Amino acid sequence: MPPVREQPRDLAALIACPRCDALHLAEPLGPNERAACARCGTLLVTPRTRSFLHVVALAFTAMILMVAAVFFPFLRISAQGLSHDSSVFSAAMTFADGILAPLSLAVLLTIVGLPVLRFAALIYTLWPLANGRPAWPHAAQAFRVAERLQPWSMAEIFVIGTAVALVKVAGLASIGFGPAFWAFCVLIIVTALKNAFMSKWTIWDAIDAR
Amino acid sequence: MGRDRRALSAICTAHDAGLTGCTSCGRVWPAGTLDCGRCGARLRPVDASSLQVVWAWLAAGVIFYIPANLYPMLRTSVLTGSSENTILGGVIELVSHGNLGVAAIVFIASIVIPIGKFLAIAYLALAVGTERRAGGHRHLILFEVVDFIGRWSMIDVFVVAILSALVQLGFVAAINPGPAAVSFALSVAFTMLAAQSFDPRLIWRGPPDDPDTSDDA
Structure with a gap:
């Protein structure tokens, strides 16, 4: 250019x-x-060839994986005959007592709330465009929200955080992985693919062409 | 004057052409337009006064980093008793146990990188006010590194959350979060906001009101 x-x-x-x-x-x-x-x-x-429909499909996949990641058991720890299951929800809720409560909300938002909101906004923006129809009303706002939220949706950082935490307790106890852990791992790959397929300029152009 | 500058410099910027580029979608509008007509984002003119916002968020980030180091990050209770660990205390304990590798990772992630980010953002905010266009690429790479690493500092908070949720084995072992987790999270968030409010387009501009700018480009 x-x-x-x-x-x-x-x-x-x-x-x-x-x-x-x-x-x-x-x-x-x-x-x-x-x-x-x-x-x-x-x-x-970036090239538009695989753009809209792929992004929509991946955003749907990510939503489904997120549901699995939140509701299935995440990790199980066992040591000396005792065991404890934890879900993603309980990981966020560890801060729920006392002055740490706002942090609970922030953790829940950054690993579940904002990613879901982002996927929903992307689907809303791109669904009509992928089908060759004009953009729905407020698509520009929705896509702008999705863009602004990108740095604050931290699901992938949470997964790496899990790995670090596992290294720390590895000597102390044995750890089992639940379905939610694998759902989260696939989720970060899907999210990375989705980001790679997105071309901001092309999407803005398509929204503008209504 | 503006025309001379355009002829001399290799690349014309939106600012040189009397336009304002939208940082959200890339569309350009005549200077003075308030909102982008395509994506609706507020148009930010390339203006060094936006650096005040950067300094404000950066100061907030530094202030919250202090209690993050003074208060305990984790409360660990095991059969033999309980202990509270600050960030640095945890590193020292790991070293004394001989876990040099893990100690190095924690030290770099929780101490070197946050302080490095503060210094890098402060350096960028100082440098764009004084330097000429020449330093551009180096500064842009520094900015992109800071911008990219920013969110990854949250990893510490997530590790605390996962450890506390996972290690709840009654009297055998229990880990609970300490108050430093909140101030660390806030410090990371404010530093991210400082990096986001830094306008990288300033890197390529000389001093905003310097009459020499047109000669050196």
Whole structure:
């Protein structure tokens, strides 16, 4: 995508790099082309070939996995004849007593609430677009919410946190994995795939074209 | 003046062209437009006054990092008694038990990275006010590293949550969270907000009102 040297009339044909403000002329891309900023290399447009339907499918998958991850048993610890099951919900609720209570809410939001809200907003935005229909009302707001929430949805960090915690108790007791643990592991792969298939510019263009 | 600058610099920015780029969707609008007409996001002009917000969040992050280190992160009770561990205390205990690898990981994740983030954001906020466009790539990489690592610091809080939920074996062993978990989580969140309110587009601009900017580009 060529950097801009003279300002054209049609502002819709321009992309300003969100990282460095360099102006680019938006040109139609081929099936496997991607566009990066000429100055700082930030990815501007990724190919649309597999875009909308794939993202919708993956967001649905992620929602189903999240239900499994929350309600099935997560981990089981046993030592010296005693055992204790914990679910994702109980992990978040450990802070529920006293002054730590707000942290419980924050943990629950970052690992379950915000990811679910993000998936729902993406499905709402992309479902009509994937079917070739005009975007539903408030699709722009929904997609913007999904974008803003991205840094705050931390399901994948929670899974790595689980691994660290397991290393710490490994000498103390034996650990069993429940279905929720595997659901969470698949969930982070699905989420990563979904993020990789999404091209912000293409989606904004499609929402705009209604 | 603006026209000279455009002719001299290799790459024209939206700001140079008298436009404001939307940081959310990339669409450009004439300077002075308040909201993006496509995605509805508030348009942020490239303006060094946004750095005040960065400093405010950063100060909040640093302040909450202090109690995070003074109060215990974990309360562990086992058959032989109970103990309270601060972040640094936990590291020292791991070292004394000979778990150097795990101690190093905890030390880096809970002490080196948070302090490194504070320093990096402060450095970026200072540097964009004074430096010329030349330092751009180095600063952008620093910003992207800080921006990427920010959320991963939450891992400490999740480890505390999982340990406390899991290790509940009555009198044999029980782990409970300490107050430091909350201030650590807040410190991480405020540092994330500081990184998010930092406008990387400032990296590529010289001092905002410096008349020399047009000569050195």
